[in-house]
Amino acid sequence: MAAAAGVSITTVSDALNGKGRLPDATRRHVREVANRLGYRPSAAARTLRTGRSGLIGLTVTTYGEEPFTFTEFAYFAEMARAATSAALARGYALVILPASSRHDVWSNVALDGTVVIDPSDHDPVVADLVRQGIPVVSDGRPAGNLPVHAWVDNDHEQAVLGILEHLADSGARRIGLLTGTSTDTYTRLSTTAYLNWCERVGQEPVYESYPAHDPCAGAVAADRLLARPDRPDAVYGLFDPNGTDLLAAARRYGLRVPEDLLLVCCSERAAYATTEPPISTLSLKPGRIGTAVVQLLIDAIEGVGAGRPVAQVMPTDLIVRASSQRRPPRTTVSPPRSPDDD
Amino acid sequence: MAAAAGVSITTVSDALNGKGRLPDATRRHVREVANRLGYRPSAAARTLRTGRSGLIGLTVTTYGEEPFTFTEFAYFAEMARAATSAALARGYALVILPASSRHDVWSNVALDGTVVIDPSDHDPVVADLVRQGIPVVSDGRPAGNLPVHAWVDNDHEQAVLGILEHLADSGARRIGLLTGTSTDTYTRLSTTAYLNWCERVGQEPVYESYPAHDPCAGAVAADRLLARPDRPDAVYGLFDPNGTDLLAAARRYGLRVPEDLLLVCCSERAAYATTEPPISTLSLKPGRIGTAVVQLLIDAIEGVGAGRPVAQVMPTDLIVRASSQRRPPRTTVSPPRSPDDD
DNA sequence: GCGATGTGCAGTGACGTTTCTGCATATGCG
């Protein structure tokens, strides 16, 4: 390349990177030759020299051997889409690397930093990365005292309070909760927010827990909740399939939704807009999370505002549909998405 | 590192890579020290030296500025999941790189090869990659004469024939088609397969086309199709939202599904299993495609069986539900997915 | 006309691997 342009290697580098003291004529000439030859500077060499690869990892903790869990699909897909966009806009590319990947794959790729989704307590991969000095930002409050550089999470307490108030506004007298048995922060924060609210307004808590990763257990728990003598007249389900599970259970007990039972669940599924009746959902806005997480990570990589707030709590969106309103909505409550709303 | 273990750089390299002539004692010693120091060989240096990065690109042609199109979500998510798995199993990691990415991002990452999903005619990115000698395998027959090294696609003709026969078996007398106006191979192959079938069995074709990327146009076209004087008594919709669109249109015209109208559409949406009635779908099995595409790509990268068949046509799966059967199925026609079925 | 300052490049040394070559010391065989 240098030979083809009749200049030195240094000049090529300077011309292409806009550095050094070169007259525009030389710069143009070098670029023109590079273009004609289809020449691309070697990414590997640049990475070796500069210590920057322009790659950031997108890691999801897996519970099986498959890269992503099925229940996370809609959330993950949207989050990954937004993260990819945000990264590209800042000149980085995303590498999908499940935490369970073979070790040789992890060490074979030079990452400038990593996003971890929902890291489990003392995740060995995260610990290892941090030890190498690689910035790690997590989606979800890090459990245990995982030494991540920053994290982004939804305001789960506020979300639950919002839903409970909405249900109460719609006329609910006794609100039930369908929750999980595991101790992750999402479940824990949401459940205590519910319990606190109950105590504050003087309602006896009515809830059922089940292992959230078991798809069948959810239907059983939904059934159990509606079979109780102190049956709730409104239910919030913490997990994605709870909407259909609760709807099915309600049908079995001859309960009409929303007349006899108000329903909300936390999910990103578009399908809940077209169920009979449409089910109100709490959206965690994965797009917003993905964007925020990547921004924080790249800031950390580039040393922008080091030492600034490393925790970011994002609001959620309650999408009110027929299932949680005693009267049909007067106006469109969930307007069509605007392009940059998430 | 070499100093810490009291050996030469060469010995470290050999010990870690299982090469050279070293007694097990030395090998173990070096590995133990490396472990203690948390030493990881530099991926960048290795890539520079060997010319292999262990990275493969996953490119999706975009029609807006967002990395993936919304309608491709379910397909893409599943395909990406499978592709990631397959790549990892062979020691590679996947980089998500939309074709519309800034040029500097593309040239900043060293790829061993790329998977392109649904490349458009004469895609400049693909042409560029091929010129650099980087293997490219496409999901979907390459349009134009895009010089990809291999491709994988569904057997669209066979799929359409299977659906038409199934509908005819269910008692359809006049089968309609909801198709697209664009000229991509999927639309073209499916439509001509339909027209050929019509000619063969002596049915007058009944179809409506619309621009597939326009979410609203689909509902209008569905309506148009059912409003025709020669209204079909069965419809196959080529695109993901056609199921709900057709169902809504049928309801407007007071047509019962499946009694008055049989319905099938091509989609990966799980939600079609729970509509009222459940809608039969054609699954393209994106998981199988993703796996195949990655295998082909890595074979090309590693020079395995160079010059072997570079085109692979995969079967589709017709998932028969209530919408396309005049009588309810006797047995479960769509069994629960087995773990490695896709 | 002569130092001081600026301009336009070329040379060079890392970055951290891998791979090839090479040199000792041990081991085998007749």
Next chain:
DNA sequence: CGCATATGCAGAAACGTCACTGCACATCGC
């Protein structure tokens, strides 16, 4: 014992880039 062969490791070159340093030559002010 002496020569061929094996074994155990070290040295050095190269991969392609970037960031220095350095060297010519031009320009300028006086």
